[in-house]
Amino acid sequence: MAHIEEHKETQIAQTEKQNYVMLNLGKTPDYGMPAFIQVVKRSLSLELLKGLGVTFREMINGLFRGKMHTTKYPFEKLPIAPRYRAIHEMLRLLESGHYRCIGCGLCEKICISNCIAMETRYDENQRKEVSEYTINFGRCIFCGYCAEVCPELAIVHGGRYETAGEQRAGFSLFEDMLTPIDKLKEQKEFAGFGSVSPNADENIKKTPLAY
Amino acid sequence: MDALMIGTIIKILIILLIVSAIAGFGTYIERKVLAFMQRRLGPMHVGPFGLLQIAADGIKLFTKEDIIPQNANKFIFSLAPTITAATAFIAMAALPLFPTFTIPEALPLIGGAIVPSVIADINIGILFILGTMAAGLYGPLLAGMAQSNKWGILGSARTAVQFLSYEVVTGLSVLAPIMLVGSLSLIDFNDAQIGGIGSWLIWQQPVAFILFLIAGFAETNRTPFDLLEHEAEIISGYVTEYSGLRWGMFFIGEYTNMVTISIIAAVVFCGGYNDIGFVSGWLLFILKVVFFFFLMLWVRAAWPHVRPDQMMWLCWKVLMPLAVVNVVITGIIIML
Amino acid sequence: MFEQIAFYIFSVLTIGLFLVTVFSKNVLYAMTSLASGMVLIAGFFFLVGADFLGVVQLIVYVGAVMALYAFGMMFFNVTKDLKEKTTSNIWVMIVGVSVALLMTLMFGGVVNPEAIYASLPINSNMTNPQAVGMALFTKYLVPFEVAAIMLLIAMIGGIILAGKKMDTSLTNIEDEELQRKDVK
Numbered sequence: 001m002a003h004i005e006e007h008k009e010t011q012i013a014q015t016e017k018q019n020y021v022m023l024n025l026g027k028t029p030d031y032g033m034p035a036f037i038q039v040v041k042r043s044l045s046l047e048l049l050k051g052l053g054v055t056f057r058e059m060i061n062g063l064f065r066g067k068m069h070t071t072k073y074p075f076e077k078l079p080i081a082p083r084y085r086a087i088h089e090m091l092r093l094l095e096s097g098h099y100r101c102i103g104c105g106l107c108e109k110i111c112i113s114n115c116i117a118m119e120t121r122y123d124e125n126q127r128k129e130v131s132e133y134t135i136n137f138g139r140c141i142f143c144g145y146c147a148e149v150c151p152e153l154a155i156v157h158g159g160r161y162e163t164a165g166e167q168r169a170g171f172s173l174f175e176d177m178l179t180p181i182d183k184l185k186e187q188k189e190f191a192g193f194g195s196v197s198p199n200a201d202e203n204i205k206k207t208p209l210a211y
Numbered sequence: 212m213d214a215l216m217i218g219t220i221i222k223i224l225i226i227l228l229i230v231s232a233i234a235g236f237g238t239y240i241e242r243k244v245l246a247f248m249q250r251r252l253g254p255m256h257v258g259p260f261g262l263l264q265i266a267a268d269g270i271k272l273f274t275k276e277d278i279i280p281q282n283a284n285k286f287i288f289s290l291a292p293t294i295t296a297a298t299a300f301i302a303m304a305a306l307p308l309f310p311t312f313t314i315p316e317a318l319p320l321i322g323g324a325i326v327p328s329v330i331a332d333i334n335i336g337i338l339f340i341l342g343t344m345a346a347g348l349y350g351p352l353l354a355g356m357a358q359s360n361k362w363g364i365l366g367s368a369r370t371a372v373q374f375l376s377y378e379v380v381t382g383l384s385v386l387a388p389i390m391l392v393g394s395l396s397l398i399d400f401n402d403a404q405i406g407g408i409g410s411w412l413i414w415q416q417p418v419a420f421i422l423f424l425i426a427g428f429a430e431t432n433r434t435p436f437d438l439l440e441h442e443a444e445i446i447s448g449y450v451t452e453y454s455g456l457r458w459g460m461f462f463i464g465e466y467t468n469m470v471t472i473s474i475i476a477a478v479v480f481c482g483g484y485n486d487i488g489f490v491s492g493w494l495l496f497i498l499k500v501v502f503f504f505f506l507m508l509w510v511r512a513a514w515p516h517v518r519p520d521q522m523m524w525l526c527w528k529v530l531m532p533l534a535v536v537n538v539v540i541t542g543i544i545i546m547l
Numbered sequence: 548m549f550e551q552i553a554f555y556i557f558s559v560l561t562i563g564l565f566l567v568t569v570f571s572k573n574v575l576y577a578m579t580s581l582a583s584g585m586v587l588i589a590g591f592f593f594l595v596g597a598d599f600l601g602v603v604q605l606i607v608y609v610g611a612v613m614a615l616y617a618f619g620m621m622f623f624n625v626t627k628d629l630k631e632k633t634t635s636n637i638w639v640m641i642v643g644v645s646v647a648l649l650m651t652l653m654f655g656g657v658v659n660p661e662a663i664y665a666s667l668p669i670n671s672n673m674t675n676p677q678a679v680g681m682a683l684f685t686k687y688l689v690p691f692e693v694a695a696i697m698l699l700i701a702m703i704g705g706i707i708l709a710g711k712k713m714d715t716s717l718t719n720i721e722d723e724e725l726q727r728k729d730v731k
């Protein structure tokens with residue numbers, strides 16, 4: 001019991017008023033007089049009407065108090081957590097607008113499903129330049145290793161998660177993943193593999209199970 | 212043809228068209244109400260507020276492939292849905308809907324026709340309705356047995372169980388009001404409660420009313436007792452192998468039965484279509500029927516299913532003794 | 548006019564359906580035609596104005612045949628034809644024909660229209676259920692009560708036969724114990 005008490009002391013438990021009620025239903029009688037008494041007791045205390053009351057209250061809540069849960073999905077989308085590993089994006093340097101990728105090839109090496117293909121060459125300034133870069137999303141398992149290994153934070157996971165495609169091999173080219181130059185201001189850093197969502201504190205709840 | 216004859220034909224058309232439309236519309240209402248009770252929106256995209264969803268569903272049902280399983284008994288398999296749909300509408304023949312009225316002379320062709328409140332005022336109305344609705348359960352029974360599918364057989368076994376359980380309760384629960392009114396005609400029931408809310412039979416017969424509602428839920432396979440097609444236990448029960456229009460006919464039958472039970476409850480226990488003060492009986496009648504229909508959906512959202520053995524236990528060990536006691540007490544009070 | 552047409556339609560349908568009941572080898576067909584034949588007989592009651600009896604016929608037989616279906620479901624595969632084990636056709640013939648003969652003789656007296664008279668003539672002041680009640684509780688009171696007592700006895704007998712071991716719930720017995728019981 002001590003750890004339950006401990007739990008109650010935490011800040012979350014105090015700020016969020018959670019009233020879990022332990023129901024003591026006792027043993028259900030099988031037959032005979034106890035069963036009969038239970039039936040009569042339950043019928044007379046109108047337990048069934050309480051159930052009706054709950055659903056009706058929820059209907060009023062939903063209809064008139066604006067507590068509908070429905071998200072009209074293709075038209076509205078819920079925000080996804082920043083750590084979510086969706087379709088990749090290639091980021092740009094904020095100062096120059098040049099793409100960040102230095103063509104080191106680490107992502108290609110580490111990709112466990114071997115779906116990144118890239119070619120590099122030296123440009124006129126003897127800098128490495130990415131000439132070809134594709135990710136085969138038909139094979140990518142969104143493990144996130146490429147984003148983790150990238151030394152320049154160039155390849156990251158974006159927020160586009162609707163990945164259904166009509167073809168078996170859905171390739172994505174470098175240009176498709178690259179932040180458009182006019183959207184440079186809106187480019188966001190990837191919070192990273194394993195980072196917590198910004199509202200993580202609100203989402204923490206005490207579990208009713210004491211184990 | 213005299214005025215009453217034309218009126219009766221109009222009434223038949225009204226019932227066939229409007230009630231079957233309501234039965235279709237009932238599916239929409241049901242989905243909406245269930246959705247609201249779970250704080251969802253329900254069908255939204257076909258037409259404004261999803262109102263045309265019925266049309267979309269109708270088109271879908273009509274154009275779906277009509278499958279008859281290989282080992283099924285083809286004749287009985289195709290007969291079963293018609294039994295459910297037909298008996299549901301036959302039961303409507305003895306059901307009073309709205310007061311008798313005369314169509315104004317101004318209208319061409321049908322002007323002056325007297326539309327009776329009930330198509331066939333046989334003087335055993337309520338027994339006839341309950342009898343035909345009982346015959347309607349042959350639909351699920353035959354459907355389940357003809358499809359050579361174990362879930363179907365389970366569904367029809369449960370049909371038999373359910374039928375043999377609730378039928379006694381339905382009969383005994385309406386018996387007490389019948390004794391009070393002294394007639395089996397629903398018109399007489401209506402006329403007996405002409406004096407406002409205070410004269411409703413529900414105040415004299417609360418136990419019978421509750422018993423009738425419970426048995427009515429069983430009769431229409433509504434949720435606490437929808438053993439016949441309980442998805443979590445027996446896939447879809449008697450409709451497992453049905454598709455397309457045949458499946459749709461089962462559902463038209465079920466929703467028509469829901470309307471019928473709502474109307475009986477309104478007429479027998481809640482004052483029928485009598486005016487109260489200045490409020491028109493038409494409006495009140497519609498409100499009452501809508502309330503009972505809503506109650507069925509509401510209960511579906513709130514309460515869990517019962518098991519077949521619980522259903523039998525409830526009907527035979529709780530409801531039937533209650534109904535018998537109720538009948539005996541009513542008899543004693545009438546005699547005093 | 549309408550009554551006669553209806554009468555003949557009902558007659559042909561009823562006889563046809565009962566023939567199917569007798570001759571069909573498929574349990575499902577046999578029971579379904581039995582049920583619909585019984586329902587159609589209610590039509591005759593409606594034709595002669597005995598509404599109450601018609602509805603009673605409907606309700607009683609719908610329920611009764613439903614119980615028959617339950618047995619059919621438990622004993623046979625209803626979608627297959629049944630292979631009957633008739634060992635001696637000759638005996639079936641003899642019994643069948645003699646029963647038919649007996650029936651004809653029994654109802655033969657009725658064919659003579661003079662012999663038909665109503666022991667309780669229709670009273671036009673009374674509604675249908677009232678008339679039935681009058682007949683049952685005055686002239687036929689004793690047979691009615693005797694029938695009621697017989698039904699009561701049958702019900703108690705049924706309860707006693709079926710009620711053995713009803714107080715133990717199978718779901719509450721542990722599996723192993725159940726298996727041990729099966730072995731015994």
Ligand code: SF4
Nearest residue numbers: 111140141143144146
């Ligand atoms: S997420 Fe994993 S599988 Fe996909 S490209 Fe990156 S390393 Fe390869």
Ligand code: SF4
Nearest residue numbers: 101102104105107150
């Ligand atoms: S690891 Fe990063 S910098 Fe290196 S090639 Fe891949 S995306 Fe470019």
